[in-house]
Amino acid sequence: MQIRTLTLSDYDETVKLWAEAKLPFKPKGRDSRQAIAEQMNANLEFFIGAFEDSRLVGTVVLSSDMRKGWINRLAVHPGRRGRGAAKALIAEAERILRKHGVRIFCALIEDYNTVSRKLFKECGYVEHSDIKYFSKRDSDEV
Numbered sequence: 119m120q121i122r123t124l125t126l127s128d129y130d131e132t133v134k135l136w137a138e139a140k141l142p143f144k145p146k147g148r149d150s151r152q153a154i155a156e157q158m159n160a161n162l163e164f165f166i167g168a169f170e171d172s173r174l175v176g177t178v179v180l181s182s183d184m185r186k187g188w189i190n191r192l193a194v195h196p197g198r199r200g201r202g203a204a205k206a207l208i209a210e211a212e213r214i215l216r217k218h219g220v221r222i223f224c225a226l227i228e229d230y231n232t233v234s235r236k237l238f239k240e241c242g243y244v245e246h247s248d249i250k251y252f253s254k255r256d257s258d259e260v
């Protein structure tokens with residue numbers, strides 16, 4: 119498995135993978151081609167892909183608000199799971215974020231997603247069951 123930075127030419131394969139992985143994403147909002155192009159221009163290193171035989175099998179998208187680093191859009195193709203791809207993507211995500219001065223790594227995980235919760239715990243993340251997530255959005259699609 120190879121891990122490398124994604125570029126806009128990987129966009130179609132990336133959204134196909136997210137759909138196949140049943141990952142909730144926002145194709146008309148922050149995951150549109152235009153939005154991703156703008157995010158990549160700001161920080162290309164924050165888009166990471168795992169490849170097997172030149173085929174995209176996993177992704178992770180990072181963001182940083184300078185105080186914390188966020189692990190987003192972690193997905194592995196259903197046929198390529200259970201082989202350490204997600205663990206490798208998380209390790210690479212942390213390496214890149216550390217390069218950018220980040221020392222706190224975070225992920226928002228739905229309560230029902232027991233596989234992902236177990237994965238992050240195994241990677242050393244602490245689950246905060248006492249925290250409720252609040253957000254306010256201009257529309258459901260952003």
Ligand SMILES: CC(C)(COP(=O)(O)OP(=O)(O)OC[C@H]1O[C@@H](n2cnc3c(N)ncnc32)[C@H](O)[C@@H]1OP(=O)(O)O)[C@@H](O)C(=O)NCCC(=O)NCCS
Nearest residue numbers: 141192193194199200201202203204205227233234236237
């Ligand atoms: C969550 C996901 C990214 C894991 O990808 P993966 O490549 O299969 O994960 P890994 O092979 O790196 O597994 C790492 C650890 O995760 C946990 N894990 C992975 N699959 C699991 C399963 N089916 N059941 C229980 N634990 C599992 C295990 O702790 C595993 O460690 P181990 O193999 O040493 O036991 C993948 O299942 C996926 O894409 N799910 C759909 C999208 C999603 O939910 N993304 C996360 C959003 S927060």
